[in-house]
Amino acid sequence: MRNPLKQLADRIAELAGPFGYRAFVDSAPVLERALARNAGLGWIGKNANLIDPKRGSWFFLGELYTDLPLPHDSPETGYYCGTCTRCIDACPTGAIVAPNRVDARRCISYLTIELHGPIPEDLRALIGNRIYGCDDCQLVCPWNKFAQASAERDFAPRHALDRIALTEAIAWDEAEFLARTEGSPIRRIGHERWLRNIAVALGNAPTGPAVIAALQSRATHPSELVREHVRWALARHGLA
Numbered sequence: 214m215r216n217p218l219k220q221l222a223d224r225i226a227e228l229a230g231p232f233g234y235r236a237f238v239d240s241a242p243v244l245e246r247a248l249a250r251n252a253g254l255g256w257i258g259k260n261a262n263l264i265d266p267k268r269g270s271w272f273f274l275g276e277l278y279t280d281l282p283l284p285h286d287s288p289e290t291g292y293y294c295g296t297c298t299r300c301i302d303a304c305p306t307g308a309i310v311a312p313n314r315v316d317a318r319r320c321i322s323y324l325t326i327e328l329h330g331p332i333p334e335d336l337r338a339l340i341g342n343r344i345y346g347c348d349d350c351q352l353v354c355p356w357n358k359f360a361q362a363s364a365e366r367d368f369a370p371r372h373a374l375d376r377i378a379l380t381e382a383i384a385w386d387e388a389e390f391l392a393r394t395e396g397s398p399i400r401r402i403g404h405e406r407w408l409r410n411i412a413v414a415l416g417n418a419p420t421g422p423a424v425i426a427a428l429q430s431r432a433t434h435p436s437e438l439v440r441e442h443v444r445w446a447l448a449r450h451g452l453a
Contacts, residue, residue, distance in 0.1 A: 260300035269357035300350035321347035416446025
């Protein structure tokens with residue numbers, strides 16, 4: 214989204230003259246949901262996501278910080294979740310501990326993307342086959358019946374990542390991981406955490422020869438982080 218934001222800034226400059234700005238797309242500690250709500254773009258739902266009543270919550274937020282003297286928008290003061298608790302009920306790890314309150318330490322998106330160390334053992338079985346984030350709280354949100362698929366090519370799956378088998382993906386060496394995740398945010402977790410996450414997912418998979426062989430192929434990986442999660446996964450299949 215950074216390039217479209219730059220194009221927007223250039224268009225504004227054509228109308229208002231040169232100005233100073235800085236673009237953000239989930240790239241700095243910017244309170245983007247609160248800013249979006251204060252700009253009247255929607256309300257913050259019980260799952261802590263910004264919800265647009267006409268588009269749901271399946272969108273990215275981008276910001277231009279600028280020194281232009283702009284008029285203030287009217288904030289969204291309504292709250293339209295009502296008595297619905299589908300997002301709270303659907304969260305696999307119980308990370309939405311109360312309406313509008315998410316315990317990041319339990320959130321699968323945090324555990325599989327942001328966490329650098331071991332995934333807590335008591336949460337591993339709850340992760341299922343998710344290896345990079347989780348959107349269950351959005352999948353069940355009734356407001357997303359208004360969401361529309363984007364025609365923007367940059368948002369389309371790349372390198373067939375939406376069709377790979379976990380038993381195939383765990384076999385990638387670091388070079389192949391970097392090649393297959395080029396242009397994707399998945400790359401930022403690195404190869405080690407990629408293998409960690411897949412080991413957990415395979416530990417939660419039905420037992421079978423392909424699953425066992427895939428896990429055993431990483432049992433002697435140089436990283437203790439990977440080896441420890443593989444040991445856990447193999448134990449789930451009855452193998453010490």
